[in-house]
Amino acid sequence: MTAEAKPTAARYTEFHPRWYRPNVSVYWWMGQRQYLKFILRELSSVFVAIFVVETLFMLSALKGGPQAYADFQNTMASSLMIALNVICFLFVVFHTITWFNLAPSAMPVRLGGKRVSAYLVAAPSYVAWIVISAGVYWLVTSWPLT
Amino acid sequence: MARQSDEAFFWILFSAGGVVAALLIPIQLFLFGLAIPLGWIQPPTYEHLMALVRLPLVRLYLFVLCSLSLFHWAHRFRYTLYDGLRVKHLNEIIFTLCYGGAIVGTIVAAYLLWTIA
Secondary structure (H helix, E strand, O other): OHHHHOOOOOOOOOOOOOOOOOOOOOOHHHOOHHHHHHHHHHHHHHHHHHHHHHHHHHHHHHHHOHHHHHHHHHHHOOHHHHHHHHHHHHHHHHHHHHHHHHHHHHOOOEEOOEEOOHHHHHHHHHHHHHHHHHHHHHHHHHOOOO | OOOHHHHHHHHHHHHHHHHHHHHHHHHHHHHHHHHOOOOOOOOOOHHHHHHHHHOHHHHHHHHHHHHHHHHHHHHHHHHHHHHHOOOHHHHHHHHHHHHHHHHHHHHHHHHHHHHOO
16 A cells, blocks of 8 residues: 555554454353253264264174174174264264254245245255165165175 | 465365265264174175176265365364464465375375276
């Protein structure tokens, strides 16, 4: 700016004005239920990643042959892995529910000028979830392949 | 660090991964992490699982499930570290570790599924 280029008699203080920037604690999310829910929802991604790692180990065991797969199953049956998978399962279901319930906010559907209720927008996701889960269950347990 | 336009690309991967994870992981985890190890259901035999994995569509399904779920994790975990732990100054390392992890996982999944049968 040209105004700044001109020599000026103004004297500037050497002190920087203080930012209005309150110090936020690392534990900011522990104060309120909504914040805690937010952090738990974000942390569900860690359990998504753990599931993928388990799946990769399973594929590696399947590739290794029947003995390797039997060893893998023994590991999965240990109390440590069961405990981990119970926690993983709870977090992953939490992810599913929060993800589906987000859809009505992210995508407001209007019909005849009126906003469709959030329940109706989220409902198809839950139907798809049930149908797909039943399909996977059937494929794994009873598809007559062999 | 990602440019603004890249951010949209990573967000699409995050979002697609979120859908895949929401629909598929609960049942997969219930079956292979709980029901089968705890003996709640008759466990599928090794041959049955191999017959499933030999199908190209099942392999594609597993690849998409693993890869997109990892990119979902990478995006979400990155922002959890930024906001939750307030470590924004480390963002380049975090970015590299998260997406690097997702890429490595994708490569491992591709390799395993390509060579399994």
